[in-house]
Every structure is written in structure tokens, then in C-alpha cells.
Amino acid sequence: MMLKKVLVNLFVVALVAFYGYVQDKSQKAEWLSGVVVAYDAIKADTPCYGECERSLIVRLEAGKEEKPQYIRLDVRIQEGQDFPPELIAHKRQWRLRVTRTTSLDEPIYDYVVKNATAYSKETRYPIWKLIPGAEGENIPFGEEIPSYTMTKNAFKALSKQ
Amino acid sequence: MSTENPQTVINDARNVIQNASGDCAKLLGPDALSRFDAIAGNIQFNGDMLVHVEGLGGGAQEGKLSDVPATDAVTVGNQIYLNPQGWSFNTYTRGGQAYHPLQSTFQKFGVTQGQYAAAVLLHEFYIQPENSSLIPGWGWMGRSIAKRAGSIKRRF
Numbered sequence: 001m002m003l004k005k006v007l008v009n010l011f012v013v014a015l016v017a018f019y020g021y022v023q024d025k026s027q028k029a030e031w032l033s034g035v036v037v038a039y040d041a042i043k044a045d046t047p048c049y050g051e052c053e054r055s056l057i058v059r060l061e062a063g064k065e066e067k068p069q070y071i072r073l074d075v076r077i078q079e080g081q082d083f084p085p086e087l088i089a090h091k092r093q094w095r096l097r098v099t100r101t102t103s104l105d106e107p108i109y110d111y112v113v114k115n116a117t118a119y120s121k122e123t124r125y126p127i128w129k130l131i132p133g134a135e136g137e138n139i140p141f142g143e144e145i146p147s148y149t150m151t152k153n154a155f156k157a158l159s160k161q
Numbered sequence: 162m163s164t165e166n167p168q169t170v171i172n173d174a175r176n177v178i179q180n181a182s183g184d185c186a187k188l189l190g191p192d193a194l195s196r197f198d199a200i201a202g203n204i205q206f207n208g209d210m211l212v213h214v215e216g217l218g219g220g221a222q223e224g225k226l227s228d229v230p231a232t233d234a235v236t237v238g239n240q241i242y243l244n245p246q247g248w249s250f251n252t253y254t255r256g257g258q259a260y261h262p263l264q265s266t267f268q269k270f271g272v273t274q275g276q277y278a279a280a281v282l283l284h285e286f287y288i289q290p291e292n293s294s295l296i297p298g299w300g301w302m303g304r305s306i307a308k309r310a311g312s313i314k315r316r317f
Contacts, residue, residue, distance in 0.1 A: 107256060114251050
């Protein structure tokens with residue numbers, strides 16, 4: 001009986017994982033317009049081996065009455081390549097060539113907390129750093145937001161500097 | 162978590178050197194174990210060193226080593242300072258769940274946090290002034306930033 005339950009659970013987990021994989025594979029690249037408002041300061045500081053990613057939060061273009069919609073955008077870069085600094089230089093509108101990655105959706109958190117040790121006390125590190133001009137953004141921490149990926153140079157500026 | 166203890170990190174790195182073979186042994190050079198033992202007493206957790214690290218947008222961070230958790234260690238002369246706030250030597254939570262900022266790196270290379278921490282120390286050992294002849298094009302260097310642990314890390 002127990003074994004049957006475990007097998008059923010494993011099957012469900014595998015099915016969900018496979019569904020996510022198939023969904024991601026079937027996603028096509030699309031253009032989205034939005035404003036980059038923050039970048040993941042923790043990922044920005046981690047070493048890049050081979051291929052890696054840096055993450056941004058983008059507020060999508062919306063009507064004045066609509067609730068702001070945020071996405072997490074993972075920018076893929078190769079080791080040795082520089083992240084495009086213009087994306088985070090200041091708040092600006094961009095057209096972004098992106099691919100939806102449903103399986104990577106997750107809540108956005110405001111802090112990583114380092115546990116206390118004998119050598120250092122507990123420390124909170126902010127994950128997201130607001131870019132200049134985006135200080136007033138109300139990022140929905142704790143909520144799951146859609147995730148997308150973009151290759152390094154798949155973007156165009158919509159507004160002037 | 163054992164990586165919080167410098168002696169564990171030192172022992173792990175020493176074991177790697179002791180058991181190194183093939184390319185890894187070649188990279189470490191002759192008498193690596195005795196050279197490591199000679200500097201082992203110079204390794205300490207100390208985040209007070211001054212460092213300069215460039216950020217994602219090109220901006221530079223200046224401050225103490227302990228202010229820059231992504232930099233796990235620095236070498237000054239023949240002293241190796243491990244950062245007590247370094248990613249490699251600590252555990253974390255995010256949203257109340259266990260999480261590690263280097264998780265994807267651990268997964269990519271199939272290493273544990275302990276192995277990664279040992280690799281950080283091996284990197285510092287590798288760039289010791291006495292070892293400069295092992296590194297092509299690398300002259301004497303008094304200080305290094307161990308943000309990238311380089312080829313030794315990849316040999317796990």
C-alpha cells in the first residue's frame with residue numbers, strides 16, 4: 001500500500017516536471033515591452049563558469065488603469081562576456097526578445113539570510129537592487145511572478161536616455 | 162556546516178593535494194603537499210582586509226573583505242585570508258527555506274559546498290608567490306581576488 005502511494009506520488013511529480021519541460025520547449029520567442037526596474041545583486045556577484053545568467057525584474061508596459069505586471073527576466077551570458085550595462089544604468093523602456101520559462105516561475109524574495117556562525121553573525125543581504133530612477137517601484141515580494149529568458153543582446157531601447 | 166571551520170577547509174584542501182593525480186597533480190606542481198603544509202599556518206578567517214571589487218554595472222565596491230561576500234578569500238603576500246562572510250563558508254535561507262547563492266554552481270559541477278570551499282583555498286594556494294612559476298604569464302602577485310577560483314575548481 002505504502003509502495004503504491006510512493007509510486008503514485010513519483011508518477012505525479014514526474015508528470016508535472018515533464019509538463020513543465022514540454023511547456024518550456026514549446027515556448028516561442030516573443031517581443032515584450034517594459035521597463036527594467038531591478039537586478040539580482042546576488043547573482044550579479046556570483047562567478048560565471050561556462051554559461052550563466054543574471055536576472056532582472058521588468059515591469060511590463062500596461063495601461064494607466066491596469067495593475068503593474070512584473071516578470072523576472074533571466075539574461076543568459078557566456079563566461080568572459082560582460083553583462084550589458086545599459087540595461088541597468090537607469091530606468092528606461094526596452095523591447096525585449098524573450099522566451100517564457102514556465103518551469104522556472106517562483107516567488108521573488110527580498111532577502112537572502114546568512115545563518116549565524118562562530119565567526120560571523122546572521123546577516124541579511126538584499127537580493128534585488130533597484131536601478132537608478134526605479135526607486136519608487138513596488139516589487140511584489142513574496143509573490144510568484146512569470147519568468148522569461150533572454151540571450152545577451154536581444155533587446156532594443158524604446159525610450160531615449 | 163563544516164565549511165564554517167577553517168581547519169576543516171584546510172584539511173579538505175590538503176586531502177585534495179595529497180591525493181592529486183594526472184592533470185591536477187601537474188597543475189599543483191612538485192612538492193605541492195610540503196609547500197601547502199608550509200603555508201597552512203598562514204590561513205585564517207579574517208574579513209578585515211581592504212578589497213576592491215567591480216560590480217555588474219561596472220561600479221566598484223571598496224571596503225573590507227567581509228563586506229563582499231562573493232569574494233571568499235584573498236592572498237596578501239603569503240597570508241591567506243578566508244572571508245568569514247564568504248558564500249562558500251556559510252549557509253543561507255531564502256523565504257524561510259534553505260537556499261545557497263552558489264547552488265547552481267554546485268549543481269553545474271556536481272560538487273558539495275565543502276568541496277567548493279576547499280577549491281577556494283586551493284586557488285589561493287595556487288597563486289601563492291612561491292608558485293608563480295607554475296602559472297604561465299603570471300609574475301609575482303602580492304594580492305589576489307578569489308572571485309573566480311579558476312581551473313583548480315573545475316577539476317573536481
